[in-house]
Amino acid sequence: MSRRSYSRHIPDFRLITFYAENTKSAVHAMSPLTKSALLVMVILLVVVLTDTYLLIALFLAVLLFYVAGRLPLHLLIGWYTLPVLFVVTLAIMFVFTESGTPLLSFELFGDTVNVTDNGLLLVLKLLLRALAVVTFSLAVFMTTRYSHIAHLATRTLPRPLAGIFLLSYRFNFETSDEMSDVMDAMYSRNGGLVKEMTRQTSMFAAIFGLAFVHAFERAERISKAMEARGFSGEFPMMEHLPRPSLEGYALMLIVAALFALATYSRYVENLMVW
Amino acid sequence: MAHVHLEDGAFSLEWVIIWGLIAAALIALALYKLGGSRLPTRRMAIAAMCVAVGFVIFQVEIPIFGGLHINLTPLMGILVGPGLGTLVVLVINIFSAAIGHGGWGMIGPNAIVNVTEVLLGYYIYRLCRMRLNAGRFASGFSAASVALAISALLVVVIVSISGLQDSTQTTEETFANMLLLAAANIVTGVIEGFVTGYIVSFVGKIRPDLLEDAESPRSPGDEEQAEGEGATRV
Numbered sequence: 001m002s003r004r005s006y007s008r009h010i011p012d013f014r015l016i017t018f019y020a021e022n023t024k025s026a027v028h029a030m031s032p033l034t035k036s037a038l039l040v041m042v043i044l045l046v047v048v049l050t051d052t053y054l055l056i057a058l059f060l061a062v063l064l065f066y067v068a069g070r071l072p073l074h075l076l077i078g079w080y081t082l083p084v085l086f087v088v089t090l091a092i093m094f095v096f097t098e099s100g101t102p103l104l105s106f107e108l109f110g111d112t113v114n115v116t117d118n119g120l121l122l123v124l125k126l127l128l129r130a131l132a133v134v135t136f137s138l139a140v141f142m143t144t145r146y147s148h149i150a151h152l153a154t155r156t157l158p159r160p161l162a163g164i165f166l167l168s169y170r171f172n173f174e175t176s177d178e179m180s181d182v183m184d185a186m187y188s189r190n191g192g193l194v195k196e197m198t199r200q201t202s203m204f205a206a207i208f209g210l211a212f213v214h215a216f217e218r219a220e221r222i223s224k225a226m227e228a229r230g231f232s233g234e235f236p237m238m239e240h241l242p243r244p245s246l247e248g249y250a251l252m253l254i255v256a257a258l259f260a261l262a263t264y265s266r267y268v269e270n271l272m273v274w
Numbered sequence: 275m276a277h278v279h280l281e282d283g284a285f286s287l288e289w290v291i292i293w294g295l296i297a298a299a300l301i302a303l304a305l306y307k308l309g310g311s312r313l314p315t316r317r318m319a320i321a322a323m324c325v326a327v328g329f330v331i332f333q334v335e336i337p338i339f340g341g342l343h344i345n346l347t348p349l350m351g352i353l354v355g356p357g358l359g360t361l362v363v364l365v366i367n368i369f370s371a372a373i374g375h376g377g378w379g380m381i382g383p384n385a386i387v388n389v390t391e392v393l394l395g396y397y398i399y400r401l402c403r404m405r406l407n408a409g410r411f412a413s414g415f416s417a418a419s420v421a422l423a424i425s426a427l428l429v430v431v432i433v434s435i436s437g438l439q440d441s442t443q444t445t446e447e448t449f450a451n452m453l454l455l456a457a458a459n460i461v462t463g464v465i466e467g468f469v470t471g472y473i474v475s476f477v478g479k480i481r482p483d484l485l486e487d488a489e490s491p492r493s494p495g496d497e498e499q500a501e502g503e504g505a506t507r508v
Contacts, residue, residue, distance in 0.1 A: 011374070043377070047287050047379060086375075087284075090284065090438075092454075099442055125283075125440055138372075138374065161361060161365065164318055167323075174326075175323070176330045202472050205473045205476065208327075208334075213480060
């Protein structure tokens with residue numbers, strides 16, 4: 001977490017960019033095209049795989065990829081908070097209502113509530129799937145330079161969307177700095193000690209409202225400056241996108257083959273017999 | 275949270291594709307309404323700034339109920355209109371997926387939920403201001419609360435129709451299981467409604483022109499289309 005981050009459980013964009021631009025590792029050296037293709041395949045694999053052991057193996061492989069990028073493991077645990085929260089809030093009731101062998105029983109409002117093995121397994125699998133993709137996604141963004149992300153965005157998104165994406169990527173830093181300054185000012189004046197809900201809400205709303213007004217004013221100034229400099233809607237790319245190496249192609253081929261195998265096993269004939 | 279984002283692996287491949295296609299159709303419609311690939315620089319910059327602010331605000335924890343993160347998607351709709359708001363929430367979803375707040379494969383269903391919030395936020399606000407002559411705070415509060423309550427139910431409907439992977443439960447059973455989540459989201463949606471009401475009042479006091487589109491008697495989206503066709507805003 002960088003000095004200006006204000007949440008322990010949401011990845012700090014400035015820190016992500018710092019790792020992408022300044023750290024060197026085998027993963028950093030990998031072509032962005034290889035990493036993007038692998039990200040797509042990891043997403044497809046978590047959707048297709050249903051076997052718990054294979055999902056654990058996939059998660060561990062992804063974690064290894066993250067470690068190979070020389071990225072901070074201790075921060076990753078904090079960053080898992082939100083994905084875990086999302087999965088648990090989505091699936092918590094299934095722990096009690098999914099059919100299966102009861103592992104734990106307790107009385108609630110006169111009814112017997114059971115925690116079943118299949119319910120727990122369902123949550124475990126959803127967590128493994130979510131965290132595998134989160135870890136790989138963070139690894140990709142923390143090892144890919146902005147210029148390469150810009151290339152990928154212009155190639156994959158429609159022109160207006162690519163424009164919005166690239167501009168907002170740059171604006172993120174300035175906006176987060178401004179928000180940090182306002183938050184610092186508020187906390188230094190004991191604003192954090194206000195406990196009353198209405199006052200908290202109105203205080204934060206004023207901060208957010210100010211951020212929006214500043215954003216609009218800045219956007220108007222920037223658009224005039226861009227047009228004055230002859231902006232045509234295209235963002236010129238100053239660097240070439242490195243093509244995948246032979247090893248990169250081999251890695252993509254292996255993961256694609258695993259995906260094909262997993263798809264066949266899921267939809268045609270089950271091969272996962274342990 | 276004001277609403278739950280779905281993570282990768284929750285749905286089977288066929289449902290990921292179906293929701294993705296529906297979301298793609300909504301985005302294509304928004305792009306068409308905005309004039310295709312000819313998005314004026316001013317609107318592009320405003321959208322990008324909204325993405326940046328929305329993304330940063332989401333990272334701020336409001337110390338209510340032990341910590342609350344809000345997305346302000348209905349407010350985006352009120353401020354930038356339904357067309358541009360749709361693109362804004364899509365890009366926020368892309369950024370969010372990059373940091374694990376919602377899955378990449380779930381950008382489709384998450385975008386459907388967020389676009390619904392944008393559309394409802396904008397149209398309910400217009401309805402309250404233009405037809406019911408309500409004040410800015412009341413209009414903003416109603417627009418955001420209703421939009422978030424409906425989107426919370428939409429999440430339940432999407433999950434119930436798709437079914438969670440590895441779950442043996444029927445659509446009805448899944449629906450019943452998800453109602454608790456919807457109730458929690460509706461409560462936090464009311465808090466976001468208050469925040470939206472305050473922000474709209476605040477913006478209305480110092481820059482009322484930013485609410486011009488949502489408060490003007492012109493038919494909704496006219497301005498977007500006019501700007502998309504290259505007309506100059508007066």
